Amino acid sequence: LKIAEILIEAGLPKGLFNVIQGDRATGPLLVNHPDVAKVSLTGSVPTGKKVAGAVAAELKHVTMELGGKSPLIVFDDADLESAIGGAMLGNFYSTGQVCSNGTRVFVQRKIKEPFLARLKERTEAIVIGDPLDEATQLGPMVSAAQRDKVFSYIGKGKxxxxxxxxxxxxxxxxxxxxxxxxxxxxxDVTDGMTIARxxxxxxxxxVLDFDDEVEVIARANAxxxxxxxxxxxxxxxxxxxxADRLEAGTLWINTYNLCPVEIPFGGSKQSGFGRENSVAALNHYTELKTVYVGMGPVEAPY
Structure with a gap:
């Protein structure tokens, strides 16, 4: 709403940018409306499947950025502090409410315990508090319901x-x-645990441990x-x-969760399709038109 207010104040033509609030009934009305030619969704996999079914009936263009359970692989030759920093960015940024987060951190067994010991120190030093306070490094969850959901997963992990x-x-x-x-x-998380799936x-x-490259690639893709x-x-x-063998749409090497606007962002498999950012995103909002111009008389064979 604040963005819309700023754009209006800046002189953007009325109707060019619209913000519509509503409940569960609002989404289907927008998706099915004949004046809507393109649908872009950021949300859960179940919601994505519902929207995909709705737009398919109207043959509308659609792109989707859905859920994730992304792997972050740390080999034993990695810079330990940098890798821990990347894992923290990939899990605690925006209080963990980011679909691209690398929530399955695979650490090679040789460095597992030093990694965990330093990770514990740095995690417990995070400043938690009001997001309007500049000293804050971790704010609250978006709602009590989401916090309760997270606590239920913590209980399952235990x-x-x-x-x-x-x-x-x-x-x-x-x-x-x-x-x-x-x-x-x-x-000591294993692949079959609920919190890992x-x-x-x-x-x-x-944090999961692994022994070699072939093993971790197979598990990361599972x-x-x-x-x-x-x-x-x-x-x-x-x-x-x-990176070439990992089944993911957006990959980082020796960093994590950095998304400059000029590089495409998006996923594969159940994480959706299409790309945000860069010219790749613009292609989803345009139609390729072909015009052939004849410059001479038409010679028909009949």
């Missing part, structure tokens, strides 16, 4: 045998209103999602080789 390294509760040093939750790290959409990091992935290693040849 029940299924994951080791709680840090977090898992409500911070006791935050004043004021807000649905706050501690940044949480689980270790389902999108949590909160500040919960799952998911219905394919939005993002990350690789941390000092060997750039290996980094590109692994």
């Amino acid at each position: 029940a299924e045998g994951a080791r709680l390294v840090t977090g898992g509760g409500i911070p006791n040093n935050v004043s004021g209103e807000g649905t706050y939750i501690q940044p949480t790290v689980f270790a 389902e999108e949590i959409f909160g500040p919960v990091m799952c 998911t219905e999602f394919g939005l993002s992935a990350g690789v941390f290693t000092a060997d750039l040849t290996r980094a590109h080789r692994v």
Whole structure:
């Protein structure tokens, strides 16, 4: 609403940019309206399937950026501090409410314990509080319902045998209103655990260990999602080789969650289709028109 207010104040023509609020009935009305030629959705996989079905009936253009359970792979030759920083950016940014987050952090077994020890220190030093305070590094969840959902996943992680390294509760040093939750790290997570398979959409990091490159690629790809992935290693040849084999639409090497507007962003598999950012995004909002101009008399064979 504030963006719309600013654009109107700047002199944007009325009707060029519209913000419509509503409830569950509003979305279908927009999607099915004959004046809407293109639909772009950022949301969950179930919602994406409903929208895809609706637009298919009208043969409308559609792009979707849906959920993710992205792998972030840390090899034993990676810079430890940088890799931990990338894992934190890939899990705690926006209180974990980012679909591209690398919530499955695969750490090569040789450096697993040093990684976890330093990760615990840095995570417990995060400043939690009011997002309007410039000192704050982690704000509240978007709602009490979402916080409760995240807590339910934390409970499942404990029940299924994951080791709680840090977090898992409500911070006791935050004043004021807000649905706050501690940044949480689980270790000894296995591929079959609920917290390793389902999108949590909160500040919960799952650390899994691995032995070799072939193994970790297979495990990283063993998911219905394919939005993002990350690789941390000092060997750039290996980094590109692994990135080439990972089934994801957006990949980072030795960094994570950086999305400058000039590079395409989007996923594959159940994470959706189409791209945001760059000229690739503009192509989804245009139609290719072909015009052939004859410059001489038409010679028909009849």
